[in-house]
Amino acid sequence: MNISSSRFTLIFTLLLVASFLMSCDEETPAASAYVPEPPEWSVDASIYEVNIRQYSPEGTFNAFTEHIPRLKEMGVEILWLMPIHPIGEKNRKGSLGSYYSVADYRAVNPEFGTKEEFRNLIETAHEYDMNVLLDWVANHTAWDHVWTETNPEFYETDENGNFVPPVEDWEDVIQLDVDNPQMQEQMIQAMEYWVSEFGVDGYRADVAYMVPTDFWVRARKRLDEIKPVFMLAEAEVPELHQAFDMTYAWDYAETIRNVGAGEAELSAIDEALNENFEQFDKSDYRMFFTTNHDENSWTGSDPEMYGKNFENFAVMSATVWGMPLIYSGQESRLDQQLDFFEKDLIEWGNYPLEDFYRTLLTLKSENSALYNGDEGGSYLKASTDRNDAIFSYKRIKDEDRVFVILNFSDEPVNFTFDSGDQGRWFDEFSLDSVSVSSNYEMEPHRYKLLSR
Structure with missing residues (x-):
C-alpha cells in the first residue's frame, strides 16, 4: 500500500495518542471503568427527607415507622433519612448536637432506637414498595469518633499534630484525610455494611464535592455488587454523575428563593433552567426542591421564603424537571424553622397539604412526561404576553x-x-x-x- 508521508505522520500520531490514553486508563481504573445505572425503581420516583428527631414526640425509628403507610399513600417512593449514627459529644453544638457529627459509622444513635428497630423501619418501607437512603458523611467525623483512637492517621492535622475542622464554623467536626487509601477502604466497608446487613437502598452523600470523585466511583461499584443502589450527591457538579444518579439543583433553588423574596424577576427562572440544561446531560437525575433541612433551619420557613406563592413554587419544583423532594412537615404547610441542635417537634396539624402533594406525586408516577432522566419528557416553555406575572x-x-x-x-x-x-x-x-x-x-x- 502506498501511503503519503503526511498521512503516515497523521496515522502514527493518532496511534501514539491512543496508546497514551490507554496507558492513562490503566493507571486510573477507578475513575474510568465503571458507569453506574439508576435502578429501575427510581425512574418515576419522588423523594422525602426524614428528620427523625423532630418527626414525633418520641423522635424514634419506631415512631416514624408508623407514618410509612401514610407517606406511601401520599405517593412517596424514596425515604431519605438524615444521619442515623451516634452524635459526637465533644465540642457538640447545642444539647443534642448535629446529625452530621458522626461518632461511629457502624452504630445507630441510641436516642432513635436500636439496630433491630432500624431494621424494622427498612423492612416496613420495603413491604410498602418504598426504598430507603441513608445520609452519609464521608468528609468529616465527630471529634470523638472511634477512629480518633484507633486510626488517628485517618485525619488531617495542623502543624502541631492537632485535628482540625474542615470549615471554621464547623467546630463540632474534624476533617478526614479523604485521600488516605486505608481510610477510604474502611469507609467503603462501613457503607457496604448497611446495604448488605440491613437492606439499605443507597445513600445521600453529604458535601460530596469535598471528597474525591474516584472514591465515590469505587464505592458505587462495590455497593452495586451487593445490589443496585441509588446515590444522591449534595452537590451541583456534573463530574459526580460518574458515581451518582442524582445531584442537587442548587442554582434553581436559590433562584426561586430570590423570586419569592421579590429580589429577582420570573425570567431568572428561565436562566436557571437553561443553565441546568447546558451543564447536565438529560440522563442525569436532578433534585428540585423548595426546601430541605439546611434551607429550613438556616434560611426560613416556607411562608417566610415564598409567601402566598409557595404552592406555585411547589408545583413547579415537582414538574419542571428531575425528581421532586419533600421535606418533613411540608405536607402540613411547615411554618417553622426547625432547630438544628435541639428537640423542636414538627407541628403536624391535619396535614393540610397532603392531598396537594398526593396529586403532584401521583401524576409524577403515572405520566411519563415527568419521569426522571432519559425516560422523562422534554421541557418546552410556553410564552405569553404577561411573562412578568x-x-x-x-x-x-x-x-x-x-x-x-x-x-x-x-x-x-x-x-x-x-x-x-x-x-x-x-x-x-x-x-x-x-x-x-x-x-x-x-x-x-x-x-x-x-x-x-
Missing part, C-alpha cells in the same frame, strides 16, 4: 403531556398564549376537563396542572 411550560414525552400555568401576581391576570397551547386538557386538581383558549385568565397566586 405568568410562568408556563409543557413537559412532553411521546403522547404524554403535562401543561403547567402559574400566576405569581398579587392580582388576577388576563393574558394571551402563543399558538399551540390551546385545546382541552384534564385538570389534575379539579378533576375536570378544561379548555385552554388563546385568551386566558387566572386568579392571583394560583396554578393549573393540566395533563393529556
Whole structure:
C-alpha cells in the first residue's frame, strides 16, 4: 500500500495518542471503568427527607415507622433519612448536637432506637414498595469518633499534630484525610455494611464535592455488587454523575428563593433552567426542591421564603424537571424553622397539604412526561404576553403531556398564549376537563396542572 508521508505522520500520531490514553486508563481504573445505572425503581420516583428527631414526640425509628403507610399513600417512593449514627459529644453544638457529627459509622444513635428497630423501619418501607437512603458523611467525623483512637492517621492535622475542622464554623467536626487509601477502604466497608446487613437502598452523600470523585466511583461499584443502589450527591457538579444518579439543583433553588423574596424577576427562572440544561446531560437525575433541612433551619420557613406563592413554587419544583423532594412537615404547610441542635417537634396539624402533594406525586408516577432522566419528557416553555406575572411550560414525552400555568401576581391576570397551547386538557386538581383558549385568565397566586 502506498501511503503519503503526511498521512503516515497523521496515522502514527493518532496511534501514539491512543496508546497514551490507554496507558492513562490503566493507571486510573477507578475513575474510568465503571458507569453506574439508576435502578429501575427510581425512574418515576419522588423523594422525602426524614428528620427523625423532630418527626414525633418520641423522635424514634419506631415512631416514624408508623407514618410509612401514610407517606406511601401520599405517593412517596424514596425515604431519605438524615444521619442515623451516634452524635459526637465533644465540642457538640447545642444539647443534642448535629446529625452530621458522626461518632461511629457502624452504630445507630441510641436516642432513635436500636439496630433491630432500624431494621424494622427498612423492612416496613420495603413491604410498602418504598426504598430507603441513608445520609452519609464521608468528609468529616465527630471529634470523638472511634477512629480518633484507633486510626488517628485517618485525619488531617495542623502543624502541631492537632485535628482540625474542615470549615471554621464547623467546630463540632474534624476533617478526614479523604485521600488516605486505608481510610477510604474502611469507609467503603462501613457503607457496604448497611446495604448488605440491613437492606439499605443507597445513600445521600453529604458535601460530596469535598471528597474525591474516584472514591465515590469505587464505592458505587462495590455497593452495586451487593445490589443496585441509588446515590444522591449534595452537590451541583456534573463530574459526580460518574458515581451518582442524582445531584442537587442548587442554582434553581436559590433562584426561586430570590423570586419569592421579590429580589429577582420570573425570567431568572428561565436562566436557571437553561443553565441546568447546558451543564447536565438529560440522563442525569436532578433534585428540585423548595426546601430541605439546611434551607429550613438556616434560611426560613416556607411562608417566610415564598409567601402566598409557595404552592406555585411547589408545583413547579415537582414538574419542571428531575425528581421532586419533600421535606418533613411540608405536607402540613411547615411554618417553622426547625432547630438544628435541639428537640423542636414538627407541628403536624391535619396535614393540610397532603392531598396537594398526593396529586403532584401521583401524576409524577403515572405520566411519563415527568419521569426522571432519559425516560422523562422534554421541557418546552410556553410564552405569553404577561411573562412578568405568568410562568408556563409543557413537559412532553411521546403522547404524554403535562401543561403547567402559574400566576405569581398579587392580582388576577388576563393574558394571551402563543399558538399551540390551546385545546382541552384534564385538570389534575379539579378533576375536570378544561379548555385552554388563546385568551386566558387566572386568579392571583394560583396554578393549573393540566395533563393529556
